[in-house]
Amino acid sequence: MKKLLLSLTLVSAVALTSCGGNTxxxxxxxxxxxxxxxEGAVSYVADSTAVINWKGGKTFDDITKPEEGHWGVxxxxxxxxxxNNGVLESGKFVADFATFESKDLDADPETKAKLDGHLKSADFLDVEKFSTASFEITGVKALEGGDYNTEISGxxxxxxxxxxxxFKANVAVADDVITIKSEEFGxxxxxxxxxxxxxGGSIIKDEVLLQVDFSAKAN
Structure with missing residues (x-):
């Protein structure tokens, strides 16, 4: 009996979100x-490329100011x-919040360190108290038509x-590798x-966008 934890930053996404589109x-x-x-299911273990992407943002009391946001992994x-037979059944994912970072600020290390420190504080992720987040699969449903072939609940x-x-995702099994790439969801x-x-006149958005990009090899 195996469980699938999907940290959906997770999480990580508790921060701000300058989200757009139809999410x-x-x-x-x-x-x-x-x-x-x-019985007979194949077990796969995540490789080092597996990440959760996040987006967050804020608006302002001054409605003439444009929204601002950040994104990262x-x-x-x-x-x-x-x-089993190419169909996702179960598993476990756990996100490590120590690795949480805002990639959009890579060119400005000082600002990035300040923002990441705040997002890891008790105001948001509270990494000192909650070092990880998890997602545990409760159901998998095949989809026909549309942009995604699988619906995952957990x-x-x-x-x-x-x-x-x-949320919806595209799940593919080829040779000894399984990939799961989800839609961007809030x-x-x-x-x-x-x-x-x-x-300071800013308002943090309630919605945080997440997108799972997972690849694993047969154990």
């Missing part, structure tokens, strides 16, 4: 029973997935608050206890 914020519900793998601490445990969420940071509103 919807996913609904949350109570945590559910996790999915099992079946958080790496996985561990990740295990099972699949318990997203972020800052000690487990919520069940659902979570409401307040669902997970992040209530910091901003300051």
């Amino acid at each position: 919807d914020t996913v609904a949350t519900s109570d945590a559910q029973e996790t999915a099992n793998s079946t 958080v790496k996985l601490k561990e990740g295990n997935v099972t699949a 318990n997203f445990d972020f800052r000690g608050v487990p919520k069940n969420i659902t 979570i409401n940071r307040k669902d997970f206890g992040i209530t910091f509103t901003g300051g």
Whole structure:
């Protein structure tokens, strides 16, 4: 019996979000029973390229000022997935918030260090208290038509608050490698206890965008 934890930064995305496009914020519900793998399922272990991408942003009291935002990544601490006959069944992903960073500020190390430090503080990720986030798969549904072939549901445990969420992804199994690349989807940071509103005339957006990019090799 294996579980799939998907840290959806996760998480990491509790920060700001200058999001755009047609992305919807996913609904949350109570945590559910996790999915099992079946007899004969193949186990896959995440490689070093597996990350969660995040976007966050803020608006201003002065409506003449344009929105601002940041984007970055958080790496996985561990990740295990099972699949049977090319169909995703279960597994485990855990995001390591020590690796959380705002990649858009790579050219400005001083500003990047200041922002990342704040996002890792108790105002947002609270990394000292919650060093990881996880997503545990509760269901997998095949999709026909559209841009994605799979719907994945799971318990997203972020800052000690487990919520069940659902998102779409493209899952592919070839030779000894499985890849999972999700749509860009939004979570409401307040669902997970992040209530910091901003300051100095800025207003932190409630929505944070996440996108899973996962690759794993057969164990």
